[in-house]
Amino acid sequence: MGKPAVPKKVLLFVSALYRDKEVYYNSLDSLEKIFGEILIESSPKEWNYSDYYKPEIGSPLFKRFVFFKNLISEAHIADIKLKTNQIEGKYSENCKRKINLDPGYISTAKLVLATTKDYSHRIYLKDGIYGEVTLIFKKNTFCSAINTYRDYEDLENIKLFNLARKIYKELLID
Template structure:
């Protein structure tokens, strides 16, 4: 029989979608205040996978990922999702979000996203928040699952997540 263990320390990241750079930089200030020093930021990249966010954010929409130096407990991701939802509300204008903030974490074996949306491949955590394993680490690289968002499955982002995992591993070993 297995014995329950403690949650692992993992690397927090936040995926952002936005139109206006100003919204991104305001969010960065708040996020650094809440979660600490930023370790890595991806370059802005055009996000054109659907029109889902266009009515709220406008277009063209850009994607950036932010990785934080302070490791978190896996158990904290639901609370962090609620905090990022509150930040989205704070930065809203005329009842519309100016930025979308989706927190997740990287562990040695997987990349997990937090969401408010239930679906067949998501597990309920608490307070209306679900989690999904978006990428698995196998054969020395992250790999997508059947329900992985298309941008997360792109080679450019797989390389970014692999780099973040390497940095995370160094943080665990006390190298950074």
């Protein structure tokens, strides 16, 4: 019989999808106050993978990934999603978000996203939050999993996730 283990320490990141740079930087300030020092902040990249967010946030849309230096327990990702939802609400206007913040984490084996949307490949965590293994680490790189979002499959983003994983492994040793 297997024995339950203590949740692992993992590398927290938040993806930010936005139109307005000021809203992004205000949200980033809120994220730093809650999660601490930023380890990596990607450059903005135009996001045109879907029209899903355009009616709410507008266009053109940009996406950035922000990784935090303080490692978290993987058990806390649902609570973190609830906090990022509060930040989204803070910067909403007329019941429309101006930014979409999706937290996730990187471990040595996978990249996991937290979401409020249930689907066949997601598992319920708590408080209306689901978890999704979005990328799997095998053969020395992150690879797609079932239903991986196209922007997470982007080679430039894969390189970023691989770099973040490498830094995460160094943080585990320190």
